[in-house]
Amino acid sequence: MKAIVQYKYGLPDDVLELKEINKPVVKDDDVLVRVHAASIHIGDWHLMRGVPYFLRMMFGLRKPRNSVPGNDIAGKVEAVGKNVKQLQPGDEVFGWCKGAFAEYACAGENNFVPKPVGLTFEQAAAVGVSAFTALQALRDQGKVQPGHKVLINGASGGVGTFAVQIAKSFGADVTGVCSTRNVDMVRSIGADHVIDYTQEDFTQSGQRYDVILDNVGNRSLSECRRPLTSRGTLIPNGGEAGLGRFVKALVLSLFVRQQGRPFLSLPKKEVLVVLKDLIESGKVTPVIDRTYLLSETPEAIGYVGEGHARGKVVITM
Ligand SMILES: NC(=O)c1ccc[n+]([C@@H]2O[C@H](COP(=O)([O-])OP(=O)(O)OC[C@H]3O[C@@H](n4cnc5c(N)ncnc54)[C@H](OP(=O)(O)O)[C@@H]3O)[C@@H](O)[C@H]2O)c1
Known part of the structure; x- marks a missing residue:
């Protein structure tokens, strides 16, 4: 072959x-x-x-x-x-x-x-992996509930495009962060609000979120936590910053309430079945x-x- x-x-x-x-x-x-x-x-x-x-x-x-x-x-x-x-x-x-x-x-x-x-x-x-990651991040790490305000940083990428749709399927009010050329696409897959990162800084917008899924990792963890509600959760998922950020987030998660633990998505049949159902019910494409x-x-x-x-x-x- x-x-x-x-x-x-x-x-x-x-x-x-x-x-x-x-x-x-x-x-x-x-x-x-x-x-x-x-x-x-x-x-x-x-x-x-x-x-x-x-x-x-x-x-x-x-x-x-x-x-x-x-x-x-x-x-x-x-x-x-x-x-x-x-x-x-x-x-x-x-x-x-x-x-x-x-x-x-x-x-x-x-x-x-x-x-x-x-x-x-x-x-x-x-x-595959992108959808596993989005589902496990929002469901298992973020525990997203109906009515939650959820921000997805990196909403236009592999993980982000699944995350926007999955968060919507959980009944969340979803904000996607992406660049200008992707604003329409991110809105078209269900984001209620879109922040163009070339025009606006989500960490300074004054809005508060219950869950932030950070797929980019280009901002400090404390900057990313700033727009959270007092009981909100930051899910750090930006791998580019490497082991240092991973360890820092892990240590902070033991002491800082809003700091979620970094995680490795695991492929599981149960997750694949949930994704299949979301797709067949038209909630995720x-x-x-x-x-x-x-x-x-x-x-x-x-x-x-x-x-x-x-x-x-x-x-x-
Ligand atoms: N925890 C896990 O087990 C696990 C598993 C898979 C992936 N990950 C991590 O998840 C992250 C995302 O993966 P991915 O597959 O979605 O990556 P990807 O497909 O390469 O996504 C890149 C996206 O990020 C956007 N982006 C770049 N700079 C940005 C910024 N400053 N603000 C907002 N968006 C920005 C890009 O949009 P523009 O072109 O508009 O800039 C692009 O659409 C990676 O860091 C990866 O390591 C973790």
Whole structure:
């Protein structure tokens, strides 16, 4: 099968190549999926370079442990192991795996659920890590309730476009922060108010919020907490500032009431099912910025790495 492979850390054109490799072997508990589409998230950019360096402790010290990158896919079940009960060949599914940027990918049965009715493979592949993060941030960390005022900083990106829609589905009054070119898009996906960060500083607006989801991390934690109500929660989710900010937020969360804990989103079947329901009830629709061919994956990851994606970037086979 064709796959994007990576045997060292570095920049896309230096380390990613399209190669013919063996199809994954289906073990007893596994499902083999013929990948129709895969999506990229900002973590793929970080993992490809192995930066920040602490990532290498988890994903391979000298080179990536998994030579085929990518996590989020949608496709058709090609074969199942003998213990698999809920899926069968021909089923259209979406979910997560190791080695998404390939024609076939293999993972346990619980990594996949049936593709949401009415979604294309490209849209279904776009859900993945970004939507997991948005849902877990707002539901589990922020405990968003109907009527809450919620601000999403970085509302136009992969996580942000899901977060705006999920917060609306919880009955929140949602403010999205984005740049001028994305104001209409962020409003179109349901934001009640939009702050153009090139014109206005959300930390100085005088408004108060119950929950702030910060997907950008370009402001200090205390600046981000300033527009919160006294019982409000800041959810720090801007990974670019690295380990220092993560640790600082973690320590502050022990002492400062408004400071939420930084978190790592975990892919779970339960979350995938909730997202499928939100999509099928029309409350959430993935926003796709660009699609690329598998052979164009280096360009696609480079684009995401620039930090200005408008929703999700998808690879089609
Ligand atoms: N906790 C976890 O487990 C987890 C999982 C996934 C991602 N994350 C983190 O979540 C963050 C967001 O990820 P993502 O996938 O949404 O990134 P992304 O798709 O690259 O989003 C980038 C977006 O940020 C916007 N942006 C850039 N500067 C901004 C500013 N000053 N104010 C407001 N918006 C700004 C950009 O809009 P413009 O083009 O308009 O500037 C763009 O739409 C990252 O830091 C990532 O590391 C955490």
